[in-house]
Amino acid sequence: MPGMKQAGLRIYRWFEDRLGLGKPIIDAAEHDVPASTASWWYVFGSAATVLLVLQVVTGVLLGLVYSPSAGQAWASLEFLDHSVRLGWFLRALHGWGSDFMIAIVLIHLAQVFLFGAYKFPRELTWIVGVFLLLLTLGMAFTGQVLRFDQDAYWGLGIGASILSRVPWIGGSLVNLMLGGPIIAGPTLTRFFALHVFIIPGVLLALVGLHLWMVLRLGINEWPMPGRIVSKTTYARDYQKLTKDTGIAFVPDAAWKDAIFAAAILLAVMACALYFGPFGPTGQPDPTIIRTAPKPDFAFLWIFAVLAYLPPSLETPVLFIAPVLIVGAMLLLPLLSSQGEKHWSRRPVAVLMVAVIAVTLGIFTHLGTYTPWSPIMDAWTSDPIPTAYLEDRTPLERQGALLLQDKQCRNCHSVGGKGGLRGPALDGIATRMTEDQIIRQVLQGGGNMPAYGNALSPSETTALVRFLTTLRSENQPAAIDASRKMVTTEPPNAAPTGTH
Amino acid sequence: MNPNEPNPQQILQGDQSPEQPGENELIHAKQAAHSRRAFLFKLSLLANGAVGAVLAVPIVGYLLGPALKKKSFNDSWVGLGPVSGFPEGETRLATFRNPVTTPWDGQTGDVPCWVRRISGTTFQVFAINCAHLGCPVRWFSESKLFLCPCHGGAYYEDGSRASGPPERGLFEYEHRIVGDSLEISAGKMPTPADQASNVQTLTQIAGAGTANGAAGLLNQKSQNLKPRCGSCQG
Numbered sequence: 001m002p003g004m005k006q007a008g009l010r011i012y013r014w015f016e017d018r019l020g021l022g023k024p025i026i027d028a029a030e031h032d033v034p035a036s037t038a039s040w041w042y043v044f045g046s047a048a049t050v051l052l053v054l055q056v057v058t059g060v061l062l063g064l065v066y067s068p069s070a071g072q073a074w075a076s077l078e079f080l081d082h083s084v085r086l087g088w089f090l091r092a093l094h095g096w097g098s099d100f101m102i103a104i105v106l107i108h109l110a111q112v113f114l115f116g117a118y119k120f121p122r123e124l125t126w127i128v129g130v131f132l133l134l135l136t137l138g139m140a141f142t143g144q145v146l147r148f149d150q151d152a153y154w155g156l157g158i159g160a161s162i163l164s165r166v167p168w169i170g171g172s173l174v175n176l177m178l179g180g181p182i183i184a185g186p187t188l189t190r191f192f193a194l195h196v197f198i199i200p201g202v203l204l205a206l207v208g209l210h211l212w213m214v215l216r217l218g219i220n221e222w223p224m225p226g227r228i229v230s231k232t233t234y235a236r237d238y239q240k241l242t243k244d245t246g247i248a249f250v251p252d253a254a255w256k257d258a259i260f261a262a263a264i265l266l267a268v269m270a271c272a273l274y275f276g277p278f279g280p281t282g283q284p285d286p287t288i289i290r291t292a293p294k295p296d297f298a299f300l301w302i303f304a305v306l307a308y309l310p311p312s313l314e315t316p317v318l319f320i321a322p323v324l325i326v327g328a329m330l331l332l333p334l335l336s337s338q339g340e341k342h343w344s345r346r347p348v349a350v351l352m353v354a355v356i357a358v359t360l361g362i363f364t365h366l367g368t369y370t371p372w373s374p375i376m377d378a379w380t381s382d383p384i385p386t387a388y389l390e391d392r393t394p395l396e397r398q399g400a401l402l403l404q405d406k407q408c409r410n411c412h413s414v415g416g417k418g419g420l421r422g423p424a425l426d427g428i429a430t431r432m433t434e435d436q437i438i439r440q441v442l443q444g445g446g447n448m449p450a451y452g453n454a455l456s457p458s459e460t461t462a463l464v465r466f467l468t469t470l471r472s473e474n475q476p477a478a479i480d481a482s483r484k485m486v487t488t489e490p491p492n493a494a495p496t497g498t499h
Numbered sequence: 500m501n502p503n504e505p506n507p508q509q510i511l512q513g514d515q516s517p518e519q520p521g522e523n524e525l526i527h528a529k530q531a532a533h534s535r536r537a538f539l540f541k542l543s544l545l546a547n548g549a550v551g552a553v554l555a556v557p558i559v560g561y562l563l564g565p566a567l568k569k570k571s572f573n574d575s576w577v578g579l580g581p582v583s584g585f586p587e588g589e590t591r592l593a594t595f596r597n598p599v600t601t602p603w604d605g606q607t608g609d610v611p612c613w614v615r616r617i618s619g620t621t622f623q624v625f626a627i628n629c630a631h632l633g634c635p636v637r638w639f640s641e642s643k644l645f646l647c648p649c650h651g652g653a654y655y656e657d658g659s660r661a662s663g664p665p666e667r668g669l670f671e672y673e674h675r676i677v678g679d680s681l682e683i684s685a686g687k688m689p690t691p692a693d694q695a696s697n698v699q700t701l702t703q704i705a706g707a708g709t710a711n712g713a714a715g716l717l718n719q720k721s722q723n724l725k726p727r728c729g730s731c732q733g
Contacts, residue, residue, distance in 0.1 A: 071605020157633035164690030171692035285606035449661035
C-alpha cells in the first residue's frame with residue numbers, strides 16, 4: 001500500500017509541476033472562514049451550484065436525443081419518455097432539477113438579503129447574483145419552450161403578445177423573438193440556441209465570477225446586532241474575525257454544504273422518480289384549440305398577475321414594473337452598502353421578504369387553479385343539482401336547461417361545480433331581484449358579457465325565473481326597496497301624487 | 500496555509516535577475532524598441548477594432564434580419580375553401596397552411612381561424628389569438644361568445660370585446676371571395692403591434708361590432724347605414 005501511495009503522489013506531482021493548479025485550488029479550499037459561517041444557513045449557494053452542474057449534465061444527456069426541430073421536437077420528447085431506456089428519468093431529473101434550482105436560488109437570495117451580505121465590500125457579488133437569478137429564470141422559460149408542447153406553443157404566443165406591446169418597436173421585437181412571421185421552426189431553434197449555448201455560457205461565466213468574489217472577499221460573517229459595517233473599518237474587522245475564529249472551509253465548514261447538496265440531489269431524484277417528467281402535454285399543433293395553456297410553476301404568478309391587472313394598467317405595468325424591480329435590486333447594495341447587517345435591526349427588510357414571499361405564494365396558488373378562466377366544458381359536464389330542480393314549475397325547469405345550454409356554467413358555479421370567473425349562482429335570488437337579474441343577463445356589465453343577443457325573450461323569462469328560485473327555504477328573496485315603498489305608500493302618497 | 504516551497508516552475512522560467520547596471524545604451528535602445536512596439540500594439544488594436552466593426556455588420560444584419568422584414572412581406576392571399584363550406588349565420592373553425600413556412604415547421608405551420616358567415620358573401624374572419632395575450636379563443640355558438648381559456652377574455656360574435664382583460668376586439672383578417680373560394684390575407688401571427696384596433700361601438704348588444712372590419716365590411720345590421728364618419732371608408 002505505501003508503494004501505491006508513493007506512486008499516486010508521484011503522478012500527482014508530475015501533473016502539478018506542469019499544471020500548477022493543485023496548490024491554488026487546495027489553498028482556496030482550505031482558506032480560513034469565520035467559524036460562525038459554518039452554518040446550515042450558508043449552504044444554499046453551494047447547493048445552487050451543485051444543481052447547476054446537475055442541469056448541465058442532464059441537459060447534455062438529453063441533447064443526445066432531443067431534436068430541436070418544430071416538426072420533430074415533440075415526437076423526440078415522446079421518444080425520450082417511452083422508447084429510450086431511462087429517458088423519462090433523465091427528463092424528470094432535468095425538469096425537477098430546474099424547479100429545485102429556482103427554489104434554492106430564491107432561498108439563497110432571501111438569505112443573503114436578510115443577512116446583509118450585499119453590503120460593503122460584496123456589492124458586486126450581489127449585483128452579479130441578481131443577473132444569475134435573471135439568467136436562471138431565463139433558463140426556466142427557454143427550457144419550457146424546448147418542451148415543445150401546447151403549453152410551450154401558446155406560452156410563446158403570450159411572450160410575443162407581451163413584446164408586441166412595447167411602444168414603436170413592438171412588431172420588430174416580435175419578429176426578432178419568433179425568428180419569422182409565426183411561431184414555427186425558426187422560433188424553436190433560437191430558443192434552443194438560447195437555452196443550450198447563450199444563457200448557459202453567460203450563466204457559467206457569471207457563476208465563476210460570483211464564486212471568485214466570494215473567495216476573494218471572504219464569506220459574509222454571521223451578522224450581529226450592533227456590529228455596523230463601515231467602509232473604513234470593515235476589512236480590518238473581518239480579517240481579525242477570521243484570524244481569531246477562523247476554521248478551514250474544507251473540511252470544517254464544507255461538510256454541511258456537502259450534506260445539504262447530497263440531500264437536495266436526493267430530493268430531486270425522489271421527485272423525478274415519484275412524479276416523473278413534465279409532459280410533454282398535447283402536441284404543438286395550433287389547430288388543436290381545445291387547450292388551456294399554462295406556464296410552468298415559476299411563472300404562474302406572472303400568469304395570475306396578468307389576469308388581475310386592470311386592462312388599462314397592464315401594458316405600463318408589464319414594462320415599468322420589471323425595470324423598477326430589477327433596478328431596485330441592482331441599486332440596493334450601492335445605496336445601502338454600510339450600516340446594520342442583522343435582521344433584527346432591519347425590520348423593513350424582514351417585512352419586505354415576508355410580503356414578497358406571501359404575494360408570490362398567493363399569486364402562484366391562484367395560478368394553479370386559475371379562478372379567472374372559464375371552464376370550457378362545465379356546461380356539458382356539470383349537471384344542475386337535483387335539489388335545485390325539485391318543486392319547480394315547467395318554466396323554471398326550462399330555465400335550468402337554458403342555464404346549461406347557454407354555457408352560464410362555464411363562468412358561474414352551481415352546487416359547487418362550474419367556473420369561478422363569475423359569482424356562484426346558488427342563492428343568487430337572495431342578492432338580486434328578478435328585475436336586476438334580467439338587466440344583468442341582457443346587458444351584462446361588471447365583467448359579464450351581455451346576453452341580449454343570445455337569448456330570446458321567452459328564454460330570458462325562463463332563465464330568470466329559474467334563477468329567482470335559487471335560494472334556500474329560510475333565506476328571504478331579494479327585494480326592491482323602492483318598489484315596496486311605491487306599493488305600500490299609495491294612501492299617503494296621494495296628496496303629493498300630482499307633482 | 501502552506502509555506503512557500505521551492506517550485507520547479509521557477510527553475511523552468513529561468514533566473515529573472517535585474518539588468519546589469521551601467522549599460523545605459525542598452526536600456527535606451529530597449530526603451531526605444533518598447534515605444535515602437537507599444538505603438539505597433541496600439542495600431543494592431545485599431546486594426547482589430549476596424550476588422551471587428553466590419554465583421555459586426557453581417558453578424559448584426561443576420562441577427563436583426565427577421566426584425567427588419569415588413570408585415571406586407573409576409574402577408575399573401577390564402578384560400579380557406581369554398582364559400583359553401585361555411586353555412587350562413589354560423590361561425591366555424593377553418594385552418595390554412597401559413598404562406599411563409601420552413602420545411603421543418605411541422606404542425607406549427609398550420610394556422611386556425613374563425614370564419615363567421617353573416618349572410619351571402621358577407622364574412623368576418625377572426626384570428627384565433629386572443630387580443631390579450633394570444634391564447635386560442637373558442638367559439639360558443641349557444642351563448643354567441645368567443646371565450647379565451649387563459650385569462651377569460653370574452654368577445655361577441657362580431658369579434659368586439661365583451662369582457663375580461665382584452666383591451667380590444669378580436670383581430671380580423673382581410674378577406675375576399677375569388678370565384679367560389681374564400682381567401683384571407685394572412686402570413687403573420689396577429690398581435691396588437693400590427694393590427695389596428697377595432698372601433699368600439701356604442702351599443703355592444705346590437706351586435707354591430709366592427710365599424711372598420713379589415714375589408715371595410717359592414718355587418719348585417721349596419722349594412723344599410725351610412726358610414727359612421729366622414730373619413731371612414733364606406
